[in-house]
Amino acid sequence: MEITDQAKADEYFEALVRRHMKYFGQSREEAERVNRINLGYYAGYYDDGTRTRVERLFRCSHPIFGAIARNGPPTPEEAFAAGRKAALSISEKV
Secondary structure: OOOOOHHHHHHHHHHHHHHHHHHHOOOHHHHHHHHHHHHHHHHOOOOHHHHHHHHHHHOOOEOOOEOHHHHOOOOHHHHHHHHHHHHHHHHHHO
16 A cells, blocks of 8 residues: 555566466466455555556556545445445345
């Protein structure tokens, strides 16, 4: 969440992907997909500027709200509704 340079972001992402492939035995494609989802999700806990930068540097988006550059930040009502939907989905499976 602190990286601001594209070259450093690329280097970090490569390390994440290699680690994922090593420890989880997944293909590069799957490791890249999972790590982009994770980065997009974690960036959602930060301010809008950080989220925008992380999504740009790592070519990712939030897995629920999509890209902040395209959709803007979620409103409190949208965030609550998404959390409620996720909770209901989980409770239906239990």
